[in-house]
Amino acid sequence: AVYTRMGSKVMWECLKQNNQWLALGDTISEFIEEKYSQEHPFCTYTSPDKQNFFKVYFDWMFIQDLRTSFVLKVRRTGPAVGEPNKAEKAKLITDWTEVDLQDLHKDEKCPICLCEFHDEDEEADDMEEDEQILHLSRCGPHYFHHACIMNCYVSPEDSNRLLLDGHLRCPVCSFRYGVKTGSMPFGTMDVSKYQQSLPSYEDCGIIQIVYSFPPGVQGPEHPNPGCLYSGTVRKCFLPDNEEGRAVLKKLETAFQRRLTFTVGTSITSGRENTVVWNGIHHKTNLYGGPPRYGYPDPTYLNRVTEELANVGVM
Ligand SMILES: [Zn+2]
Ligand SMILES: [Zn+2]
Structure with a gap:
């Protein structure tokens, strides 16, 4: 042993x-x-x-x-290494403050369970942790029961397990707390540069990204746990200028957070249980414009920057 x-x-x-x-x-x-x-x-x-x-x-x-x-x-x-326990979990949402019942309007309700915070049956003094009221302090005046917000954050089947995507959005205004991560299977991202140019970016070189995914077995976060999925190799291109390099940096962050791909059904081929794109668009051709996922496409870098921001990669 x-x-x-x-x-x-x-x-x-x-x-x-x-x-x-x-x-x-x-x-x-x-x-x-x-x-x-x-x-x-x-x-x-x-x-x-x-x-x-x-x-x-x-x-x-x-x-x-x-x-x-x-x-x-x-x-x-065996013994957990770095696995947060229940007490540590509360600290993961670091930007909240506890709120005194007296400071809230008497009709104020928890937007998750829709119960009023002012419940006459409860003695404020012996309030349990679960009945504490929290204010998520980086967005608006949005208040929740401690237990209600924690239930959004942990797995419904196993309260000791954090949800895999490891982040929380304010249920009222969608402000993001923590870092969103995805379910991308194991793969690699290789970046290289070469001297050639893309249509409409004639004054700079090309950044080439190669994503490679070997085949494997789906985990609990995938559509068919235990089933095989097929791998894939994708080649993508960016202009090697300031804007393109800024997008590359964000794509690297997205990859580290397992956001770039997932396992599912391919929209283009209809193939099931395969590695598929996950909403962050890439240019897989040098030429041909938008219909061929190539260049020129003057708004592409702005669009992908926005897609990245939507999943928390700024
Ligand atoms: Zn509640
Ligand atoms: Zn909010």
């Missing part, structure tokens, strides 16, 4: 196609845990009999079979 320095048992598991977590065994767990605790970004493992040859990406918590390129999710069980 594998133990941490604190003496607790640790096990590494992967999510199999039947949507069950399978323990990777003591030898492999021990190997992975050692690299993980040394804060390596990834590790590569080969078993003596060469039957196991894989790479684990710790940023992504994916394991890739290096013989087939296939990817599976991995998880680490």
Whole structure:
């Protein structure tokens, strides 16, 4: 068995196609845990009999079979490392203040449960944490029960699990608290530049982005958990000028937050269970204008900047 320095048992598991977590065994767990605790970004493992040859990406918590390129999710069980507990969760929404009942208008209602804050049956003094009233302090005068707002933020099935997209929008005005993250499966984003120019950007070079996704098994955040999805490779282009480089920086942030792609049904091919775009438009052709997803397209950089802002990438 594998133990941490604190003496607790640790096990590494992967999510199999039947949507069950399978323990990777003591030898492999021990190997992975050692690299993980040394804060390596990834590790590569080969078993003596060469039957196991894989790479684990710790940023992504994916394991890739290096013989087939296939990817599976991995998880680490045992003592939590950095996993917020219930008390810490409340701190994740950092921009709120507690509100005194006396400071609110007597008809003020919680917009989530539609109950009035002034409830005669309740003694204000022994109010439980759940009945506390919060003001999300970076938007308008919007007040909620502590419990109501927390329920928007944690999984309905498991109150100890944060919703995967890790952010909260004010239910009244949609102001965004925290950082939105997506469900993009494991993949890579490679950026290169070359001397050639795009229509309407003749005075600068081209930035090329290549997104690559190996096939894998869908996780709980995908439409068909446990089912296979097919991978994809997409090549995209930006002008290598100030505006294009600003968009590139935001696209890199979107990628790190797993927002660029997701798993679903392709609109163009109708293919199910595949890696698809997720609402942030890219230019996949150099030429041909908007009908061919190419240039020239004078408003493209502004549009994609707006799409990025809509998912919180500024
Ligand atoms: Zn409420
Ligand atoms: Zn608000």
